[in-house]
Amino acid sequence: MSSITTTKKSLALLDNKGEGRINGIIRELKNSRVSYMFIAPYLLLFCLFTMLPVVISMFFSFTYFNILEPPKFVGFDNYIKLFLYDDIFLTAIKNTIVFALVTGPVSYMLSLIFAWIINELTPKIRAFVTLVFYAPSISGNIYLVWTIMFNGDSYGYANGMLLQMGAISEPIQWFHNKEYILPLVIIVALWTSIGTSFLAFIAGLQGVDKSLYEASAIDGAKNRWQELWYITLPSMKPQLMFGAVMSITASFGVGSIVTNLCGFPSTDYAAHTIINHLEDYGAIRFEMGYASSIATILFVVMILTNIIIKRLLSKIGDA
């Protein structure tokens, strides 16, 4: 903290002696008015486009609302309908859990392992390899090339190879066959998922104090795994936390990738996620109350998962 603001503050406290507590607070706010001016523009937009929408969404989730008529309060009806009568929602929950359980941890572990290995390379090669791994996540729709590689006719690369080897006798409709949809979408989602957490891990590894390794060798660390668990991971714990938040949010957010690869809805809802379900009711059927209850459930699940995972990660290096 800057000591000039602290001095101002203590002066303010001295002045306050005779005044009431409220006056003190007002004075404090006045002294900080420059700070408030600095945060005001961002905060105003943040409230308008992030905080307020969360509150509105929770409110709508207890109503019937179709945009044309004013919302009508229906209590917990939307939630009851979702869990008891909406089979597709249950499919969507199942798929979302599969995505979250597979892409989340796998992409997190891969990012960490890649970063760990890359850390040993010389700076020039490291920069190149970093680009190779990170590029798919910032390349927008380039993942659509997977639909060409796995095209449903014999000109698709995968079908062409399998046909030529004689492994199959007719082309497979990869993205429209419910047996292949989910695994394929998971692979493509993983391919695009080496993102922000990966960069954070690279930075975290570079920041580990090298002298700690020498100390641990003297203390009797037996192998690289012990070194990793007792020295490296605890040293980069803050980055591990940040990376976890990024990975969890991304793995629960799988939605548009399904629509772009498999069409909407995917065959037999084989890769239908909660996000797709939300879009279905929000953007197509205009049942905004119902869609808001889906959004609220997703919101709560994401926040809870983040909190639980952060608790778990805080144990790294303990035992």
Next chain:
Amino acid sequence: MGIFVFIALTGIFMALPVVYAISNAFKPFNELWLFPPRFFVRRPTLKNFRDIFIIMSNSWVPFSRYIFNTFFISIAGTAGHVILSSMCAYALAKHKFYGARLIFNIIVLSLMFNATVTAIPNYLIIANLGWIDKFWSLIVPAFAAPLGLYLMKQFMEQMLPDAMLQSARIDGASEWKMFWIIVMPIVKPAWLTLIIFSFQGLWNIGNTVYIYREEMKTLNYALGQIIAGGIARAGVGSAIGVLMMVVPVLIFLLTQSNIITTMSTSGMKE
């Protein structure tokens, strides 16, 4: 040794689709329809890239319009994001005032959910502001993206020396002047990072519920339209995909070391 084989194999897995897209973009028509399909291009041609302009010249809106729209949205949104986030981050990191901690905690909490969750209320808010079919609907919400503020605040907290700010204050510099003359030059790695994150997000905006007028649509939307034109457009589709990819990848390439520096302070406390 096994570890390097592993990184080489996964590296190939990561690179192959991109290489395939680039290779496809340069394939002449007959090579796209070979059986068995060939991975690499034999006789590269620029025809697919020329075809983009031919196809687009038949559309209602000149192709250059989509390019302009995308650049305008990306640059305006990114500029506002960098300036507003940095201002807010500076106060949160280096000033002491009521509510600073609470505000930062709420912003951290907002990193934990996906923007789709708030899509419906956002639509209603944008509609009520009268921003449907205005670029503002895409640009202004991008100003207040939480990730950029988070990274900037963490960076400033750890990288801005208090003593330097202190002596500037004693010399009588105003906070506003200090922000531009001292703070921003020091946190250059952080705002370069904010630029790549914000830019690539805006650059990749495709079809949105906020924009209906054709002449205001984006490049990514036009790409989707061409690909939707059917399988015969596979070459042109790849060509546009490659063009779309070049810009964010180039920015990342130029700013990589700065981004890693920024990420070194990105850590989150329990």
